[in-house]
Each structure stands twice: as C-alpha cells, then as structure tokens.
Amino acid sequence: MGFTICYRFLGNQRVLECQEDQLCGHDxxxxALLHSGAELGNIVGTWQGSYPSMVEAAERSGVSNVLWHRSISHASPQGRKR
Structure with missing residues (x-):
C-alpha cells in the first residue's frame, strides 16, 4: 500500500508516493526534503531530534506544508463474470 506525501518546495506543490508500511512525521x-532536491548540507544536524526543530530546518530549506496519508489502493477486479 504505502503513503502519499504532499508538500511545498519554494512555493510549488509537490507529491510523492512512498512504499512504506508505517510513516511518522519525522519520516x-x-x-520531502530528499525528494525536493533541497540543499541538505546546511541543515543536516541542525535539528535536535524533535519534530518541531526538523520542520523548522526544512522550512529554512524551502520545504513546507508537509502532509501525508495512507495511499488508496486501486486494485483491479479479478475473475469478473459476465
């Protein structure tokens, strides 16, 4: 199944699919930071492990409004009788 992550990078809406069984805010x-292509050299290590400090560091790199939800699976019907 997985998750859909929506975020803004430098004001532009971005969406990515993540194939994980579980996902937390930190993840x-x-x-989103990795997917955005933001320069990580200046921010890695600037957050103190807390979610708010990580969000603040991401926002300084141009990544904001990170939202996520479990992806909806669109399985095709099998064995359909006519």
Missing part, C-alpha cells in the same frame, strides 16, 4: 519531512 514524511525527511522524504
């Missing part, structure tokens, strides 16, 4: 922000 979602980190995936």
């Amino acid at each position: 979602a922000v980190y995936y």
Whole structure:
C-alpha cells in the first residue's frame, strides 16, 4: 500500500508516493526534503531530534506544508463474470 506525501518546495506543490508500511512525521519531512532536491548540507544536524526543530530546518530549506496519508489502493477486479 504505502503513503502519499504532499508538500511545498519554494512555493510549488509537490507529491510523492512512498512504499512504506508505517510513516511518522519525522519520516514524511525527511522524504520531502530528499525528494525536493533541497540543499541538505546546511541543515543536516541542525535539528535536535524533535519534530518541531526538523520542520523548522526544512522550512529554512524551502520545504513546507508537509502532509501525508495512507495511499488508496486501486486494485483491479479479478475473475469478473459476465
């Protein structure tokens, strides 16, 4: 199944699919940072492990409004009788 992560990078809406069984806020922000292509050299290590400090560091890199939800699976019907 997985998760859909939505975020803004430098004001532009971005969406990515993440194939994980579980996802927390830290994970979602980190995936958004990696996916965005933001320069990470200046922020890695600037957060103190707390979610608010990680969000603040991400926002300084241009990543904001990170939201995530479990993806909806669109399984195709099998064995359909006519």
